[in-house]
Structure formats: C-alpha cells, structure tokens
Amino acid sequence: MRSTWVTPGGVHPPENKHQSLTMPIGSLPIPEKLLVPLSQHIGAPAKACVKVGAKVLKGQKIAEATGAVSVPMHAPTSGTVTAIEDRPIAHSSGMSAPCIEITSDGKDTWIDHKGVADFEHASPQALTKTIADAGIAGMGGAGFPSAIKLSPGHRRPINTLIINATECEPYITADDSAIRERAAEIITGIGILSHILGNPVNILIGIEDNKPEAIAALEPHVADTGISVVSFPTKYPSGGEKQLIYILTGKELPSGQLPADAGMVCINIGTTYAIKRAVVNGEPLISRVTTMTGNACGINRNYETLIGTPVSHMLAHSEFNEHACSRLVMGGPMMGFSLTSAEVPIVKTTNCILAPSYSEIPDDEPAQACIRCGMCAEACPASLLPQQLFWYSQAEDHDRLEAHNLFDCIECGACSYVCPSNIPLVQYYRHSKGEILKAREEKVKSDHARERFEFHQQRMEQAEKDKEAKRAARREAAEKAKATVAANAGTAKEGTGPAPGSAADIIAAAQARAAAKQVSPEEQQAKFERSIAGAEMRVQMATDKLVETNAKQTEDQKNILNAALEGAKQKLEQAQARLAEHVKKHSEQVK
C-alpha cells in the first residue's frame, strides 16, 4: 500500500451514490434534435465548418478548433444541420451561446473511422494530434483540452501521471460505473497516456475508498503495468486537482502553478476512456457517461449520453416529476450549477443531472448573521478563513481579500455546506473574484490610457523644449557675436580704453541694462555697435574686392579701391572711437 496524505478541512456530506448504481450504464433513444454548443471547454470556441442544411454522419467534424487552446466538435449522430445560432446553454449565468443543431435521421450512420491498435509504435506527437482531433477536453468538470496537458514541453519532464477517479461529489457515479464496466479499456487509455508522456515513473489512480467495486475491477488489469491504484478515505473535496495531488504525493502545488510545473499531469478517469476510444477505435468524443439522479426522477441510473442531448430528453426517459423537483442541477450538489431551463444540452463536461425532491434538497433558508463560529475555516481544504473572506467581501475590501488569498479558493462549497447561518459564501467569493478581476482589467486599461497620455504630454514638452533650445542657441550666438565685436572695440582702443575683457564685460552689462530699461545710452550704444558692424562689413567687402582686383585689374582701379578701403577703415575707426568714448562715459556714470 502506498502511503497517502491527509488534506486539512473537508466535509462528509451524505453520499447518495447507491441510487444510481443499481443498474448498469444504459442508453437513451436518439433524441430528435441534438444541440452541440461550440464552446464546451476552456479556451477559444470552435468554429462551425458545416453549413445549415448539410448532411452529416455520426462522428463527422462539424466545428474546427480555433487557436492553440480549443477543441473541435463532431456530429453525435447522423442527420442534417438544421440551425447554427445562439441557444441557451448550460452555464451558471443561464446565458446563450452559438450552437449547431442537428436533426437526427434516426439511422445513426457512422462516418468511416479507423484507430491504431498498436499505439506503442505511434509517435507521441501523432497520438496527441489524434486526441486533439477527437475533440477531447477534460471530462471531470473544467473541460481543459487534454492534448495540451499532454504536451508539457521539454523543459518539464513528467514523472508522475495522476488519474483522478475520486468522484468526491455526492450523487455522481459516472466514473464509478464506467470503471466497473470498462476497466480494461480505461487501463489501455492510461497506457496511451503513459506512452505519450514518456512512461512516467509514477502512475497513480487516485480513488476514494467508497468505491470498492471499482477498485476491485481495476486491480486485475493493473497487474504488471506499473500502475498503482491508490485508495484513500472518502472526504469532500478530495477530487480537486490540488487536493488530489497532495493526497497522493504529499506535495502542494505552489499557488498559481500548473501540475506540469511540478512534473505532474492529472487526468480524469473518464477522459482516459475517451482517449482509448479515440486512439484505438478512431472515435471522436461524441458521448459520455452521465448520471441521472435525484428523487424527482423515478429512474436513477447512468446513461451513455450523446453530447448535445437536451436535458429534457433525459428527464423524459427517467420518469421525471417536475412538481416534486426543488431545483435542477447540472453537476453535483456541491459544485454543480442550477439550470433554469431543461432545454439546454448535455456537454462534454456534464457528469451528472441532479433532480432532487424538496425533501432531499429543500429551498435555501434565509441567511442569518455570521456568528464567526469558524466551522467554515475548519471545513476549508485550502486553509483559508472563509468567515474573513465573507466579511471583507461584504465590505468590498479588495486588498484584504487578496491578502487572505481569495484566489486560492477553489469554490468547493465546503464552507457554505457547514455554515450554520446558511450564508451563501461561495456566491460572495465568486462575485468578489469577478469584481477584483474587473478592477484589475480596468487598472490595466487606465494604465494604458495614462501611459498614452503621459507619452503625448512628454512629446509635446520635448517639442517645446527643442524649440526653446533653438531660440536660446540663436540668442546666444547673437550675444557672442556682439561680445566679440565689443572685445574688438576694446582692442582697437588699447591703452586708452579699458582692457578688452573688461570692456566686453561692461558691454554685456550695458546690454543687459539696455534690455532691461531701454534707456537712451544703451540705445545709443546699440546704434554705435550697429554702425561698427556695418563699417566692418564694408571694410571686409572693400578688402575682398581689392584682393579680387589685385589679381586682374588695372592699377587705377586698385587705387580707387584702396581709397574706398581706406575710407571704410576710417569710418570704422571713428565708429569704434565713438563707442569707446560712450562706453567710458557711461561706465563712469554708472559708477
């Protein structure tokens, strides 16, 4: 016997499994119309690849997978596509979603299909593709595409394959009865999984000890296969992936990680059967075992049910008494959701339809105040403090909720189950999770908007700065030029005037004052400077002309030009002298 570990918390609701185990798995007549929703799994919805009016055969692909996380859909029986439109589907919020309606021709004719018997010789990639093409998604509840779980990537070698046969929810016996009747095929399915995953060291079938018949059915088939059937005491919710991993391995999956990160793959036992059928028999997933139970039905048993079968069809063949029925639940009494209409179809994840009577599951009593008794905390398998989560959920204190690890809540309902005040705790948690996710999304959005705005702002500021810098550069250049001129002026008057440096300083100071006050001495000075600049230019021009003419002109012309140059030089000197005088006078005034 392998050792097992005990999870904290948990509850023992009445099992109520015997009712549906009195008969073997049955089958229902083919319903007249089947409704196949395009989204029955986690991930992107499939895309219809048939048109209304098309004839389809049983097992024919009617919708393609879209994107990496998605699965295709297949026709559950032969017939005609009569509608592709939004219909109410089984969902906790009672919403509608795109579905393909197939009107059966009653012949149930299979499309040509073929499997591989010696899967040992097939490549894991080819087998994974077969599983993906067969539209297999986890049948235990969540509906995660199985092929993805089986391609964990090279970074994460898988050393443990866990087959979840826990079925810890009361009432449900779909897996139990499937194991009893199909153990050999299930073990073949596990063999396929093992082959795909490179023969993990540990292959464990986790099963609660309340299914001795199923355990006995498995035992002869696992001999010499390296597969261990591990049974452990019954307690809800042992079948949660995280809980089962802990029970079987004693390891906790770090918060936010996948089993593959810890070298594990966890597959529901019903799914292994579907995988066997897909690989060995070439059949896509078009039917599953679903438990029909509850006292509002005269017949309680398991059916091999075609995907797309309306719940009402199932009820009609189970002596259903609507008036006795307190509520209609898809799934088990702990985590299943109530259906508002019986016209919704059975999907790949539907393990149970529960139609309890009023005495079985009465209407909820009104909630009383939380007395903080802590029974919920004692029951929580994740070691949370449900009463505190409830408190902060009411107060909408999102920070505290996250500090109390709201997102580690698996919504198992154990806390609400024990709560003596009948508080619908899980409902509060779902709501708060939704609110927090929404707030996060909004924050991301508003962060984007803010970033965009800030970027824009920055660009505008940068442009403004650039302009300003250009202006400043221009101003500086002009001032430098002036300063140079003033310095030159100082040099021209060397000996009599102030030193060049100080002259330039003074000019600069004077200019500053001129700019500030616009008084006449400064204006005057500016005028002088302008005339100096003009004179300088003329001297330069004359010099240039002279250089030019020196090369090719006559002596006369040279003379004229020399005279002009001389004149210009004189004018310059005069101007400079005037400026120097003015500056001197002015600087004395200032003193």
Place this chain on the structure above:
Amino acid sequence: MAFKQITSPHAHAAQNTSKVMQLVLWATVPGLAALTIQFGWGSLINVVLAVVTAVACEAAILKLRKRPVAFYLQDYSAVVTAVLLGLALPPLAAWWVVVVGSMFSIIIAKQLYGGLGYNPFNPAMVGYVVLLISFPIQMTTWITPLSLLPDGVSHPGIIESLGIVFSGYSPADGVTGATPLDVFKHSSGLVVDQIYESNPLFSQAAFAGVGWEWVNLGFLAGGIVLLATRIFTWHGPVAMLAAIAMMSLLFWDGGSSESPGSPLMHLFSGASMMGAFFILTDPVSSAVSNRGRLIYGALIGVLVYIIRAWGNYPDAVAFAVLIANFAAPFIDNYTLPRTYGHTDRRRATEKEED
C-alpha cells in the same frame, strides 16, 4: 419547464445557528445544576430573570431597528448571553442588578454595535463588568456552599429566595461567605498549608474548594460535550487552562505565605471552567484562526492569573476576556493560516508575499 436559479453548494449540513446556540444552552445545564445544588436557588432565578430581560430588550431594539423580530430572536443568541450572565452573577443578587446587567449586555454591548456577529466585546462580560464596577458590594457577596452552612441554617427555599431577590432583604446570617479566591486574596501571612487546614472551604474540599470544585466540574463536563460535538475547537479553552496552570505552577512558590494558590485551586475555582468553555469560546468576539485562538486563550489565562494574584479583584475572567477582545483583531492580523500552495503565512494586511 422553468427552474429556480440557485448557487452552489446545493447541499447543506443539518447544522444551523439556532441549533448551535441551543446546544450551548443545554451544555450549561450541569454547571447550573451544580450551582443550584451548592448555592441554592439564586442562580436559577438569575438566569430566568436575565433571559426574560434580554429577550425583551432584544425584541424591543430589533423593532426599533425595523428588523424581523421573530427571525432574529430565533437565533437564541440573546438567550445564551443572558444565561451566561445569569450564571456569572452571585446567587440571590437583587433583581435590579440582574436586569440592569442584562439590559446593558443586550442594548449597549450587542445591539448598538449592530447585533449578532458585529459586537467586538463579549456582551455578557460587558454587562458583568459594568455591574462589578457600579455595585461592588452586591457583586462580591457570595453564598456559603451547602456543606459549610452552620448547623440549623439552610439555603433559602424557592419562595424565600424570590423574596430576597425582589424585596431586597438580606439572607440569614451565615448564608453568605467568602469564596476560595477571596480567601487567598485576604490571607496575607499564612502559608498555603495553614490556609488549607484552618479554612473549611479547603479542609472539607475534595481537591480544590468546597462547592466551587463541583461547579467547575459541571462546566467542564458541558464544555467537553461541546468540544465533542465540534461546536468549537479545543484551541481557546485548552490554551487558557494551560496558561492558568503554568502561571500558578510558576508562582506556586512552594506554598509560602506569598503563594497565590495551587494550580488545582486556580483551575477549579471561580469562573475558570465557565470562562474557558463558555465565555472565551464566544466566537464573535474572539480571535478567528486556530492559531489565533491559541494565543487568545493563553492571553486570557495569563491575565486571569495576574489579576487574581496581584490585582484588586479576587476573580478576573470578565476583565481578562474584555482585554483579550481588544487584542483579537491584532492577533488576527498576525495569525492567518498558511494557505495551500503558499510557502509562508501572511499578515492580514499584506497583499504580496515577501
């Protein structure tokens, strides 16, 4: 076909708050019986008087707050508060003492804070402490246990008891007397052995103190029933009793004249057992997690001993519980359980793990 939309889980355990409260009430019966046998009809009268007052107050306030009266009265929480207060008060206390205490418990300590589930302090203990501070004489007059009554004197009968309670004339001489804790409080100079020999409260006792040992055993029995039915976890009560035992061992001092008394005396005297199983287990005002309740219980145990040994009052459960009520949110902040898949415990205010 249309069906109701109801969220999961659909199944519920048969437990409900009224049943929990009723079970707590039943569990007080051994203690109440012991009190009645040992100290006469007084406790029973206290309890009845307190319950009537408390239920009336609760109904009146609910009406004022425009809440469905019958629905909220059904939770029995007012009755539990009243019974606990009635049990804690000295037998044959004047009727107005009981009435004032119950009114205070329900109106001020419970409903003004928002009713059941919202009161930060234990309502019964708030009522008790208000009475203790306001009417110290009435609150410290205890009845002599049955076996120590002087010859020819007996506890007043039911009619006479009612007379004492409602018209206020004092019971006959010798009917009132000290409690074991009083004896230790006022026995300076004597070593423990001398006290045990000289005082019939101890010399005639089976193991702790005449009368009181039976009362405490009664509450212990009721508490064990509640533990067995998982109405509460063991953490708080065990921590408190262990803390009292540890403290009294630590300061036992070889039974010298300075010794505040033996562990057995402390565990089975005064309100020790009632406090451990019926007062500190009030879930509303206590710490939340199991670890938190260990600390909360231990804190109460230590405080009880400190006040008994060195404080002004012979018993201290009420004070200790109220002080611990103050500390509860603080304790909660540091005692979050480690969640599955997390390596560390968090503080209640941390969003990120470090």
